[in-house]
Amino acid sequence: MRPATLARLAVAGNRTDTLRTILTALSALLATVAMLAAATVLTITGWAERYTNPLLIEPGLRPGVSATLILVALPVLALAGQCIRLGAPARDRRLAAIRLAGATPRESVLIATAETAVASLLGSVAGLVAYLVARKVIDRPALPTDILPPAPVIVLLVLLVPVLAAAAGAVLMRQVIVTPLGVERRIRTRGPRPWPGLLIAAGIVLFAVPTRLPEHINLSKNWVYAFLGSGVMLTMVGIVLGTGWISSTAGRLLRRYGRGPATLLAGQRLITDPWNGSRTMAALLAAVIAGAVALAYRELLATEFRYYDIYNAMMGSTDGGGMGAAEAPEFYYGAIRLVVVAVSLASVVAAAGVLIALAESIVARRRTYAALTAAGVPRRTLSAAVAWQTLTPLIPALVLALAAGDALVRLIDSEIPVGYEFRDCVAAGYGGCEAPRHPEMAQILHVPIPWGSLALLGGGALLAVLVAVGAGLLVLRASTDLDELRAG
Amino acid sequence: MSERSALLSGIGIARSYGATPALRGVDLAVGAGEIVAVTGPSGCGKSTLLHCLAGILRTDSGTVTYRDQDIGLWSEAARSRLRRTEFGVLFQFGQLVPELTAVENVALPLLLAGSGRREARQVAAEWLDRLGVGELAEQRPGAMSGGQQQRCATARALVTQPRVLFADEPTGALDALTGEQVLGEIVRVVREQGTSVVLITHEASVAAYADREIVLRDGVLDPTGLGLGVGR
Numbered sequence: 265m266r267p268a269t270l271a272r273l274a275v276a277g278n279r280t281d282t283l284r285t286i287l288t289a290l291s292a293l294l295a296t297v298a299m300l301a302a303a304t305v306l307t308i309t310g311w312a313e314r315y316t317n318p319l320l321i322e323p324g325l326r327p328g329v330s331a332t333l334i335l336v337a338l339p340v341l342a343l344a345g346q347c348i349r350l351g352a353p354a355r356d357r358r359l360a361a362i363r364l365a366g367a368t369p370r371e372s373v374l375i376a377t378a379e380t381a382v383a384s385l386l387g388s389v390a391g392l393v394a395y396l397v398a399r400k401v402i403d404r405p406a407l408p409t410d411i412l413p414p415a416p417v418i419v420l421l422v423l424l425v426p427v428l429a430a431a432a433g434a435v436l437m438r439q440v441i442v443t444p445l446g447v448e449r450r451i452r453t454r455g456p457r458p459w460p461g462l463l464i465a466a467g468i469v470l471f472a473v474p475t476r477l478p479e480h481i482n483l484s485k486n487w488v489y490a491f492l493g494s495g496v497m498l499t500m501v502g503i504v505l506g507t508g509w510i511s512s513t514a515g516r517l518l519r520r521y522g523r524g525p526a527t528l529l530a531g532q533r534l535i536t537d538p539w540n541g542s543r544t545m546a547a548l549l550a551a552v553i554a555g556a557v558a559l560a561y562r563e564l565l566a567t568e569f570r571y572y573d574i575y576n577a578m579m580g581s582t583d584g585g586g587m588g589a590a591e592a593p594e595f596y597y598g599a600i601r602l603v604v605v606a607v608s609l610a611s612v613v614a615a616a617g618v619l620i621a622l623a624e625s626i627v628a629r630r631r632t633y634a635a636l637t638a639a640g641v642p643r644r645t646l647s648a649a650v651a652w653q654t655l656t657p658l659i660p661a662l663v664l665a666l667a668a669g670d671a672l673v674r675l676i677d678s679e680i681p682v683g684y685e686f687r688d689c690v691a692a693g694y695g696g697c698e699a700p701r702h703p704e705m706a707q708i709l710h711v712p713i714p715w716g717s718l719a720l721l722g723g724g725a726l727l728a729v730l731v732a733v734g735a736g737l738l739v740l741r742a743s744t745d746l747d748e749l750r751a752g
Numbered sequence: 753m754s755e756r757s758a759l760l761s762g763i764g765i766a767r768s769y770g771a772t773p774a775l776r777g778v779d780l781a782v783g784a785g786e787i788v789a790v791t792g793p794s795g796c797g798k799s800t801l802l803h804c805l806a807g808i809l810r811t812d813s814g815t816v817t818y819r820d821q822d823i824g825l826w827s828e829a830a831r832s833r834l835r836r837t838e839f840g841v842l843f844q845f846g847q848l849v850p851e852l853t854a855v856e857n858v859a860l861p862l863l864l865a866g867s868g869r870r871e872a873r874q875v876a877a878e879w880l881d882r883l884g885v886g887e888l889a890e891q892r893p894g895a896m897s898g899g900q901q902q903r904c905a906t907a908r909a910l911v912t913q914p915r916v917l918f919a920d921e922p923t924g925a926l927d928a929l930t931g932e933q934v935l936g937e938i939v940r941v942v943r944e945q946g947t948s949v950v951l952i953t954h955e956a957s958v959a960a961y962a963d964r965e966i967v968l969r970d971g972v973l974d975p976t977g978l979g980l981g982v983g984r
């Protein structure tokens with residue numbers, strides 16, 4: 265097969281395929297821009313007083329800024345992954361027909377992957393162009409438009425998305441066997457088990473290591489980051505994979521206790537494809553966990569600021585000469601607000617992914633839906649089934665994500681005693697301990713659980729999905745048109 | 753037809769889907785240029801037999817021999833290559849790629865085999881002409897009638913000048929008159945080319961075009977051979 269033939273067969277498609285190509289390219293573009301921006305921030309060295317943005321000046325804060333930008337890139341990448349499934353039935357039929365004409369199994373995988381790879385390469389090259397143009401247009405002092413990441417890093421980042429997309433596509437193709445007679449899916453017969461719970465536990469343990477070490481063991485800063493980071497990652501992966509188990513359990517409960525056809529249909533779908541939820545919701549759940557961590561950390565910081573205030577008041581120092589944060593708390597809150605903005609952005613992108621997945625699953629089963637409507641099942645019942653099927657696993661998964669995010673930060677500190685420093689200092693036998701002027705102010709500060717903002721975060725994520733479900737139901741309306749029964 | 757001079761032969765072909773046996777030991781030989789009709793009631797295993805002979809399905813036991821080679825031992829890729837060089841496949845419907853135009857569909861096996869786009873399109877256009885649908889070259893299958901689609905599919909099955917054509921109810925979805933016409937075209941062209949044909953059909957009028965008829969019942973050959981009445 266010549267490259268030209270490969271290209272022609274890879275781009276052959278109907279309107280859904282075109283939509284998939286555009287969405288894939290678009291998400292590659294966004295992800296590439298976000299990653300290039302993250303790399304640019306990391307390229308800044310030392311104290312960078314030339315910028316007006318305090319987040320860029322301080323070397324200690326820039327990794328956080330980069331991490332936030334990457335956090336935005338992740339759901340966009342997940343969106344690209346979602347796109348791969350879009351229009352799959354038509355593509356399956358096309359690949360089978362090409363196999364029948366004599367394409368080997370390897371060629372059919374190549375044709376299927378080439379489209380994704382080419383679309384995302386176009387997208388990431390467009391992303392590079394957009395980034396270079398933006399550098400010229402945006403003014404200097406606010407943003408780092410005066411430096412570029414090293415050339416190899418740029419090349420790597422531009423290639424990263426297409427390579428990841430092609431790899432993801434190839435992995436997905438491993439789950440199907442394209443025969444000349446059609447596409448067979450290798451179905452897993454065993455339902456999901458609750459093992460991902462162990463991953464969550466392992467994540468929490470890893471996260472706890474640096475916070476619970478005895479005083480005399482000093483981990484280097486990099487090790488602390490590694491433990492905290494991998495702890496958060498493992499927890500995220502555990503929750504995303506655990507959604508498979510949550511889905512099948514929710515499906516079984518719906519079938520057992522549900523009344524009426526909607527819950528029955530929804531329960532059956534959840535049991536048949538329990539992984540749908542974790543595929544679809546992965547990005548959203550990851551964003552919610554990150555958001556919960558940020559909100560909980562904000563609460564921890566607030567408690568620390570209160571600690572300094574009380575401590576200074578106790579010691580009688582009033583004129584700012586006491587202990588405390590060098591900058592105004594507003595600065596740190598600003599950084600956290602940035603993370604929350606990133607999480608919101610990520611959630612919107614993730615909700616778009618949910619919509620795509622939902623529309624795809626409805627379109628893939630449109631004949632069934634049309635046949636059910638023809639047989640007299642009211643549209644309302646079908647809509648209710650779609651809503652049940654999406655929301656029943658989502659709500660427990662969201663609660664778990666919020667709880668895990670908050671719990672991780674509470675591992676660092678859930679209460680901070682203030683006013684016992686003098687007693688501890690004396691007990692330890694140090695000299696020169698300074699007695700407080702107001703010892704009666706000694707107390708234990710509890711880090712509160714930010715119920716309000718956590719509820720807001722969870723509610724926001726839920727709302728985003730509800731909007732996506734609403735839009736998906738419009739697709740359902742179009743799909744239950746009885747004409748679909750006759751459409752080839 | 754002696755086993756020896758057979759171009760394609762199956763010996764003791766058995767194949768089941770899970771616990772359901774579809775074929776239970778079928779012997780069959782097709783000589784060069786011979787048209788063999790396979791008939792029998794619905795569900796007796798005709799399509800399964802054709803898929804096994806064409807190397808689309810592997811047999812559970814028994815061998816399929818093409819030009820003295822046991823193709824059951826070949827890899828999936830090698831059997832795919834056989835389909836785009838020596839074999840042509842024609843189904844009732846569904847073998848055209850809906851997203852490609854008629855001429856691209858016909859050119860597909862040539863392109864897969866490594867031909868350049870220009871030559872492949874030219875050869876494909878000639879074949880469309882030969883089957884009387886030359887003016888539809890730039891249409892997609894969705895915009896064609898059933899008969900036109902089958903002519904296109906025939907052009908695609910024959911474009912590589914295969915030695916064997918496997919046709920599974922090629923006119924089954926067409927009305928009687930169109931079916932007659934399309935089948936007439938197919939037979940005319942394969943006779944010109946000297947292509948062997950395994951032709952599955954339900955209809956006596958179709959089986960009548962064949963040199964020989966074999967009858968399947970419940971996955972085995974009917975020894976009485978009382979089928980639709982060819983050659984009697």
Ligand SMILES: Nc1ncnc2c1ncn2[C@@H]1O[C@H](COP(=O)(O)OP(=O)(O)OP(=O)(O)O)[C@@H](O)[C@H]1O
Nearest residue numbers: 769770772773774793794795796797798799800801
């Ligand atoms: N993919 C499959 N999975 C399971 N069973 C199958 C499959 N394909 C065919 N069968 C079974 O194998 C048997 C033979 O099927 P086959 O399609 O070969 O029959 P046929 O003679 O071509 O029938 P028809 O004339 O209706 O096309 C049937 O009992 C059928 O139910």
Ligand SMILES: [Mg+2]
Nearest residue numbers: 798799800920
């Ligand atoms: Mg059949």
